[in-house]
Amino acid sequence: MSYSKERHIAELAVQRACILTNRVFHSRVKGTVTKDDKSPVTLADYGAQALVIGAVNKNFPQDNIVGEEDAEVLRQKADVREPTWQYVKETIEQSQEVVGEIGSINSAEEMMDLIDLGVHAGGPTGRIWALDPIDGTKGFLRGGQYAVCLGLIVDGQVTVGALACPNLPVDPKNPDGEKGIILSAVRGQGATLKPLLENICADEPGIPIKMNAPASFADAAFCEGVESGHSNQGQQASIAKKLGITKESVRMDSQAKYASVARGDGDLYLRLPTSMTYEEKIWDHAAGSLIVEEAGGIVSDVRGNPLNFAVGRTLKKNNGVIAAPKNLHAKVIEAVKDELKAVL
Numbered sequence: 212m213s214y215s216k217e218r219h220i221a222e223l224a225v226q227r228a229c230i231l232t233n234r235v236f237h238s239r240v241k242g243t244v245t246k247d248d249k250s251p252v253t254l255a256d257y258g259a260q261a262l263v264i265g266a267v268n269k270n271f272p273q274d275n276i277v278g279e280e281d282a283e284v285l286r287q288k289a290d291v292r293e294p295t296w297q298y299v300k301e302t303i304e305q306s307q308e309v310v311g312e313i314g315s316i317n318s319a320e321e322m323m324d325l326i327d328l329g330v331h332a333g334g335p336t337g338r339i340w341a342l343d344p345i346d347g348t349k350g351f352l353r354g355g356q357y358a359v360c361l362g363l364i365v366d367g368q369v370t371v372g373a374l375a376c377p378n379l380p381v382d383p384k385n386p387d388g389e390k391g392i393i394l395s396a397v398r399g400q401g402a403t404l405k406p407l408l409e410n411i412c413a414d415e416p417g418i419p420i421k422m423n424a425p426a427s428f429a430d431a432a433f434c435e436g437v438e439s440g441h442s443n444q445g446q447q448a449s450i451a452k453k454l455g456i457t458k459e460s461v462r463m464d465s466q467a468k469y470a471s472v473a474r475g476d477g478d479l480y481l482r483l484p485t486s487m488t489y490e491e492k493i494w495d496h497a498a499g500s501l502i503v504e505e506a507g508g509i510v511s512d513v514r515g516n517p518l519n520f521a522v523g524r525t526l527k528k529n530n531g532v533i534a535a536p537k538n539l540h541a542k543v544i545e546a547v548k549d550e551l552k553a554v555l
């Protein structure tokens with residue numbers, strides 16, 4: 212299968228969601244609510260999930276969806292539901308010209324029902340879309356990096372991915388220039404980049420991207436998360452030292468890290484677990500990991516095993532994530548295993 216329709220709809224869906232997240236970012240009211248796990252969620256997370264699922268459900272009504280959010284807060288709180296619905300309605304109207312008619316939503320009730328389609332349990336068979344409507348909500352709120360991430364898992368394997376990163380520069384050599392890129396990939400067909408706000412036509416292929424293949428670690432740069440609670444920055448620094456990496460790490464929120472190594476701004480992404488009991492979520496890795504693999508890299512857990520997307524809503528068979536160029540991955544895993552020898 213070519214998966215060209217899936218890739219095209221995925222790109223349009225994340226693009227439309229970014230029109231909404233951008234408008235919310237520039238407004239005063241963000242409707243921030245704290246979830247049970249103490250992480251923030253905003254009306255932009257809910258609105259983006261509704262818009263993406265609206266597009267997926269219209270175009271692939273038989274498919275299942277695993278989405279990060281659910282509509283419980285919206286059903287209970289009119290002061291979050293009403294502004295979310297206004298943003299969704301206005302974004303659908305305003306984006307018609309850019310993304311066309313990819314799925315309309317006609318009421319607040321329908322919006323909440325679409326959000327709640329993201330409850331699927333995941334698993335080894337069938338077609339399952341994994342959606343993170345705003346990955347890096349903390350980054351989004353502080354004007355840093357965030358991403359709208361959508362992956363299609365087919366029989367347990369990520370097969371299509373689209374990643375919209377509104378705050379990554381189009382040209383990494385000009386960090387203060389135009390911002391916003393969409394990366395996408397189909398397994399076996401490579402990864403491409405398009406500017407986020409240009410019209411996305413199905414027959415326009417995008418610019419192919421390739422990871423760097425630095426000759427040694429002395430030339431390499433690594434990315435890690437901003438939040439010290441999400442990955443073990445001390446162990447990451449120790450591994451970098453063991454490998455002979457001399458450059459400072461680049462810290463950024465969200466799957467923008469996968470985007471940035473996939474197109475060669477950086478070389479490695481280290482995500483050492485802060486606890487061996489934390490289960491990474493499939494929506495935090497589906498799109499980004501495929502894009503790195505299709506750009507020529509290897510993505511694994513800290514033991515060097517492939518990420519297993521076939522076991523539910525989380526990556527419960529894995530701990531942590533390591534993304535590296537093919538020629539360096541085995542050496543990184545050696546250093547990681549040495550660092551974690553007490554717990555592995």
Ligand SMILES: Nc1ncnc2c1ncn2[C@@H]1O[C@H](COP(=O)(O)OS(=O)(=O)O)[C@@H](OP(=O)(O)O)[C@H]1O
Nearest residue numbers: 345346347348436437438440441463464465489495
């Ligand atoms: N304890 C722990 N360990 C690992 N990961 C965790 C943990 N807690 C949360 N999360 C998830 O991290 C997602 C945010 O992305 P990053 O961690 O890459 O960015 S950053 O560290 O915030 O900079 C974040 O995604 P969003 O909730 O979509 O922002 C979480 O799913």
Ligand SMILES: [Mg+2]
Nearest residue numbers: 343346347495
């Ligand atoms: Mg996330």
